[in-house]
Amino acid sequence: MDQNVILEVKNLSLNYVTDDGTVYAVNDLNFVLHKGSTLCLVGETGAGKTSTAKAIMGILPHPQSKILSGEVLLEGEDLLKASKKRMQSVRGSKISMIFQDPMTSLNPVMRVSDQVAEVLRLHKAKSRIEAAKMAKEVLLQVGIKEDRITEYPHQFSGGMRQRVGIAMALACSPEILIADEPTTALDVTIQAQVLELMKELKKQYEMAMIMITHDLGIVADVCDYVAVMYAGSIVEYGDRRHIFTNAKHPYTIGLFGCIPDLSIEQEELIPIKGMTPDPSKKPKGCAFAPRCAYATEQCFQETPGNYEIEPGHWVRCLQFRGEDTENV
Amino acid sequence: MSEKLVEVHGLKKYFPTKKGLLHAVDNIDFYINKGETLGLVGESGCGKSTTGRLLLRLIEPTGGEIKIEGQDVMKMGAKEMREFRKKIQIVFQDPYASLDSRFSVYESIEEPLRIHKVYNDPKEMEKRVFELMETVGLAPRVINSFPHELDGGRRQRVGIARALALNPELIVLDEPVSALDVSIQAQILNLLQNLQKQMGLTYLFISHNLSVVKHISDRVAVMYLGKIVEMAETEELFKNPLHPYTKALLSAVPTPRIDIDKQRIVLEGDVPSPIDPPARCRFYNRCYCRCEGCAEQDVQLVEVKPNHFVACMQAQE
Ligand SMILES: Nc1ncnc2c1ncn2[C@@H]1O[C@H](COP(=O)(O)OP(=O)(O)OP(=O)(O)O)[C@@H](O)[C@H]1O
Ligand SMILES: Nc1ncnc2c1ncn2[C@@H]1O[C@H](COP(=O)(O)OP(=O)(O)OP(=O)(O)O)[C@@H](O)[C@H]1O
Ligand SMILES: [Mg+2]
Ligand SMILES: [Mg+2]
Numbered sequence: 221m222d223q224n225v226i227l228e229v230k231n232l233s234l235n236y237v238t239d240d241g242t243v244y245a246v247n248d249l250n251f252v253l254h255k256g257s258t259l260c261l262v263g264e265t266g267a268g269k270t271s272t273a274k275a276i277m278g279i280l281p282h283p284q285s286k287i288l289s290g291e292v293l294l295e296g297e298d299l300l301k302a303s304k305k306r307m308q309s310v311r312g313s314k315i316s317m318i319f320q321d322p323m324t325s326l327n328p329v330m331r332v333s334d335q336v337a338e339v340l341r342l343h344k345a346k347s348r349i350e351a352a353k354m355a356k357e358v359l360l361q362v363g364i365k366e367d368r369i370t371e372y373p374h375q376f377s378g379g380m381r382q383r384v385g386i387a388m389a390l391a392c393s394p395e396i397l398i399a400d401e402p403t404t405a406l407d408v409t410i411q412a413q414v415l416e417l418m419k420e421l422k423k424q425y426e427m428a429m430i431m432i433t434h435d436l437g438i439v440a441d442v443c444d445y446v447a448v449m450y451a452g453s454i455v456e457y458g459d460r461r462h463i464f465t466n467a468k469h470p471y472t473i474g475l476f477g478c479i480p481d482l483s484i485e486q487e488e489l490i491p492i493k494g495m496t497p498d499p500s501k502k503p504k505g506c507a508f509a510p511r512c513a514y515a516t517e518q519c520f521q522e523t524p525g526n527y528e529i530e531p532g533h534w535v536r537c538l539q540f541r542g543e544d545t546e547n548v
Numbered sequence: 549m550s551e552k553l554v555e556v557h558g559l560k561k562y563f564p565t566k567k568g569l570l571h572a573v574d575n576i577d578f579y580i581n582k583g584e585t586l587g588l589v590g591e592s593g594c595g596k597s598t599t600g601r602l603l604l605r606l607i608e609p610t611g612g613e614i615k616i617e618g619q620d621v622m623k624m625g626a627k628e629m630r631e632f633r634k635k636i637q638i639v640f641q642d643p644y645a646s647l648d649s650r651f652s653v654y655e656s657i658e659e660p661l662r663i664h665k666v667y668n669d670p671k672e673m674e675k676r677v678f679e680l681m682e683t684v685g686l687a688p689r690v691i692n693s694f695p696h697e698l699d700g701g702r703r704q705r706v707g708i709a710r711a712l713a714l715n716p717e718l719i720v721l722d723e724p725v726s727a728l729d730v731s732i733q734a735q736i737l738n739l740l741q742n743l744q745k746q747m748g749l750t751y752l753f754i755s756h757n758l759s760v761v762k763h764i765s766d767r768v769a770v771m772y773l774g775k776i777v778e779m780a781e782t783e784e785l786f787k788n789p790l791h792p793y794t795k796a797l798l799s800a801v802p803t804p805r806i807d808i809d810k811q812r813i814v815l816e817g818d819v820p821s822p823i824d825p826p827a828r829c830r831f832y833n834r835c836y837c838r839c840e841g842c843a844e845q846d847v848q849l850v851e852v853k854p855n856h857f858v859a860c861m862q863a864q865e
Contacts, residue, residue: 264729377818378592407591407756409815412800416814434730437759437802441810464806476804478734480763482786483803489763491734495699 226428227253227276227315227396232290234275241500245271247452249290250526253396258422258429260439262475263449266496269432272449273398275300276430277317278307294396312343316394320401322385326373332384333359333369339391355391362387362417379410386418393425400432415441436479440464448472451497451507458533468535470512506538514539550581553718553750554603559612561598568824572598574774575612577849580718585744585751587765587782589758589797591819594771596754600720603752604636605629616718634664637711639704641723646707647695654691656706657681660713680709685739701732708739718750725760737764758801762786767855770794773822773830776849780856790852790863792837829860837862 232249235242246268253259261269274280276292278299292299294314299307311317319325327335336355340346346354359369362383373381382402389397399418403411419442422429431442439446446463448456448471456469467473474492494511497503506512509519519538527540561573573595580586588596601607603614605621614621616632624632640646647656657677667673681688684705695703704724711719721740725733741764743749755761761768762782769779770791778791789795796813803810815834829847832838842861849859858864 264731379818407819408758408800409591409796410818411802412812412814413816415802416812435802436804440804440806441802460806464804475730479730479804480737480757480759481804482759482762482798482801483805483808486763489734489737491738492731495701495732496729 222252224254225252226255226295228291228293229272229276230291230293232272232275232292233288234271234280234290235286235288236271236281236284237286238284243499244502245285245452245499246275247502249452249454251447251454251457253428253430254445256426256428257444258431258442259445259447260443261430261432261447261449262434262436262439264434264496266451266499267449268452269449270400271452273317273400273430273432276398277311277315278302279311279317309343312339313392314394315396315398316389316392317398317400318382318385318389318402320404322378322381323373325385325388326381328373331370331372332364332376336384336387336391339388343392355387358387358391359384361390361421363413377410379406379413382406382414383417386414386421390421390425394427396428396430397422398430398432401434402431403438404433404435411438418442436475448475451499451503453507453536454534455508455536456534462530462533466530466533468529468533468540469508469537470514471508474511506536550584552579553582553617554578554580554752555613555615555618556603557613557615559599559602559614560610561595561602561607562610565823570823571774571825572822573602573609574825576771576774576776578769578776578779580750580752581766582717582750583744583748584766585753585764587761587768588752588754588771589756589761589768590771591756591797593819593822595774595822596756596771597722599771600638600722600752600754603718603720604638605632606638630664634714635717636720637714637716637718638720638722639707639711639724641726644695644700644703644727647703649695652692652694653681653686653698653706656695657709657713660710664714666714676713680712683712683743684709685735699732700728701735704728704736705739708736708743712743712747715747716749718752720752720754722754723756724753726755726757733760740764758798759803770797773819773825775830775859776857777831777859778857779849780853784853784856788856790856790858791831791860792835792862793831796836831860 229249229251232246234246235244249272263269287300333355336358337351340351340354356366356369364383403414406414433439443460445459447454450471456472477490478492480489492511497507505520505522506524509515524536524538526534526536527543528534529540529543556578559573559576563570563572590596602609654677657680658673661667661673661676686705725736728736753764765782767781768785769776772793778794789798796815799811799813817834820833827846829842832842847859847861849857850864851857852864
């Protein structure tokens, strides 16, 4: 295995079984995360971003969700096969997650400093005094000053709460940080603060990061690698240059065409026609075909493979069959 | 010379709270020309929605003047008020919350026509509803659907159809695309622009998304903590922002490009409380250009160049 790879997701498929039917949330997903790098998972509502993150963390809701196939390899160890106890320790010390709504991970009736300290006591077996001291330090790192650390989460603004969420996630110096839309609920100037902070801390802690977002602007800001998700699959994967200067999948191209961009003059937005597919129906062929301007009859029949059109740049679109350097 | 449809002077809305008076909108002046889109941007809680609701008289102002076509809205009699209610409409962010969940698409769009007794003949009313559905791009087959059966984009189209039903002059669009995915957002933005072109509509477009506001607006007003701090034509505002807050706001917007070097101004701290704010520049405590004079008095919105207004003492010099 590549020494540089810290996490690898292989052929992951999972669904949710609900009263209204089965939702095929993640379909044959593959990606690797390199040590110390940032991978952005980008896609619209329902693409399966959060489900992927939860599968990695082992926190999918039971019994509604079911992993159908695949592996989540953390330095070679398949987390999908790991025991509950093992996963608890992985979550504490190897992989942490930040949520869009920081209250998900915060306890509303506990002082902020105590919450961070508790994480440290639990996972790092620190003494009470040591943990309190470290909590103070971590909180200071995210810009929460000592005079406020004994307050409760509801006394904090949205931006401050998210900082506490980050502090909790970082307390045990994880090797991988998964951030699920960490700034979506925040205003732009506060978002800028939080993004700067995350970039700094990432460098300092030498972490790898999976950043989940629907905002290509944030992707451009933080990513080393990008995975564009559509209907539970990664339709395009590459490094930042591949995606931002040489996007090939019609969906990726469509995404760039339909967002207003502050930095350029645009006469008209070019919307992607139609809507995201119903996740309870497993489409035959390519899931994007009904909305795709380039779709041929074959696209409705045949599931596209994953084609590597230049080293490290993968596209899941039949247009590129045969152009790949090595068929997989 | 463009004609002013809306003129607002010294508009205020203070909400009494346990801790004191909350200055949601604090002495603002602006105007909207006929047929244009004025974008109103600013961060959460700065008073955008309150401004929109004041324009419609959904809430009563604490003070100030609102004129529509030269007529003082606050002095209107009952009959004038009824006409006024038709002239201004509003579309909300979350069409899920703004549509009645028990109403079908047909009933939702029909409702304003019914309330204002526009048609006596049910056939004509039906014709109008179908016409409106076509205008906003809703397929006739969804006519009996209920809000929960529609996706966000279609729900927002129903909200827009309702707003159009009475042939308004002005539509207040309060974060109309914020809850939508980008591919659907583009569809709705294009629809709004086409409707404006066809019908000569005037928009007040409220949003916290600067990229969207830049795209759709002719002029933009930037709000901060109940005040308008800057107002100018779109191109001018984005090319040549004068207020330190506007500059920071613009620099904070992530752009989907990797080929431009972004000089980000990261503001420190949070927006202060809008309750009984001190009488000085509202941006004072976070401002990276403040000087002594800024703390001493409040600052007014002043036209420093033709059509470019700014409320900052440094920029006014
Ligand atoms: N607990 C659940 N039960 C049933 N279906 C679910 C559940 N959680 C997610 N889903 C469905 O799985 C699909 C993928 O959802 P997921 O939350 O992973 O998407 P996402 O990309 O994170 O979207 P968003 O941008 O809205 O957060 C969606 O169709 C969603 O409705
Ligand atoms: N009915 C009310 N009673 C008390 N305070 C209110 C009321 N309505 C609004 N406010 C307060 O007035 C201020 C302005 O609110 P407003 O909803 O206009 O902001 P906004 O700019 O639309 O924000 P957002 O982007 O979050 O929608 C906020 O501090 C808000 O809490
Ligand atoms: Mg999600
Ligand atoms: Mg609002």
